[in-house]
Amino acid sequence: MTGVIEAKLTELGVELPDAAAPAANYVPFHLSGNQLFVSGQLPLMAGGPDFKGTLGTDIDVDTAQQAARACAINILAQAKAALGDLDRIAQCLRLGGFVNSAPDFIDHPKVVNGASDFLVEALGDKGRHTRFAVGVASLPFGVAVEIDALFAVE
Amino acid sequence: MTGVIEAKLTELGVELPDAAAPAANYVPFHLSGNQLFVSGQLPLMAGGPDFKGTLGTDIDVDTAQQAARACAINILAQAKAALGDLDRIAQCLRLGGFVNSAPDFIDHPKVVNGASDFLVEALGDKGRHTRFAVGVASLPFGVAVEIDALFAVE
């Protein structure tokens, strides 16, 4: 069966962007055996909002959840570029969630939920993953969230 | 052979807590092929001490080592929930150690040793892992340490 997840994305009103080219001498994904590694994705999309800022300083949790969701959408865009068909995803195994945070910020889980909730909406149980959520001192281009991912594929 | 590691834990005076439920739309572990992924664990236990604080500011290395040990105990609690029997662990492959740190803190390895030493005490050579230890700006709920893990299982 193919196209099921993409139909679900359409139902959610999500159009996958073109998979972003890496900004340097690395690759956006590797398929090795049945594991798909996706490079850390930023919440940047052509024509999209500017998800820059530091939690606890100048961006709020609601907005940062949208940033995390944008990272997850970019992760799926990379997965589609890697796999051709998102229905080849057997399981999202793991997300690494890096939140641009002030020292006194403590709600990193809520922020990364923006990505976690989206993946479960889009992939169902196959979207349920292990993860970590931590607060980093700064991120590339000043974005609020960076997330990398590992999938098991069929 | 079963129950060997749990007997060792009893000998060490360690009672595994109930595996903590995730605080959001993710899972605490995934078993995929022979790999067991465990979500980032916090040093929180019912009735346990409050391991909050920032290294270099308001928590010392000795206390943070106990926090790292508590993360490792929670990792084993998740592994037991995943595997039923901890003797199915073939090897702890990797720990990711995130230490809540001030910018001038430099002793992250000592802190994460609290987890590394415990895993070797509990699992013997099967507890020896690769790892990283880094200083993050902040962590969920203000805890001092967060650690995730990957195991090879039989």
Added chain:
Amino acid sequence: MTGVIEAKLTELGVELPDAAAPAANYVPFHLSGNQLFVSGQLPLMAGGPDFKGTLGTDIDVDTAQQAARACAINILAQAKAALGDLDRIAQCLRLGGFVNSAPDFIDHPKVVNGASDFLVEALGDKGRHTRFAVGVASLPFGVAVEIDALFAVE
């Protein structure tokens, strides 16, 4: 075929250092199935420069790129210790790049390029990896960069 990558390193003027012993109760690498996990490597080498500092505060991007390159050289030193022959590397799958950064630093990708570019120079297409690059609050011993790695091996 053996020795091809080491000949390339010689051509690049790179002599692999002795693989650094871990500073604590962990191991520098694990070979599990066809995956080689390498612990987070620091830019420290006997007789080498002192790559300490915080990006955006007291070390510049050019110097930190050299630090990232030194981390990658230490990663290959560990891979050689693990594999005997670097030609057994099938692919560098993933780098985790932690950059010691001030809150307003935004050029983490440029810093980690020091490692990425070196791995592609040394390993060719087998050196192209997925990665993340994030800014952490502090690192062990005050170094500017820490990088861990995962390889697929033959």
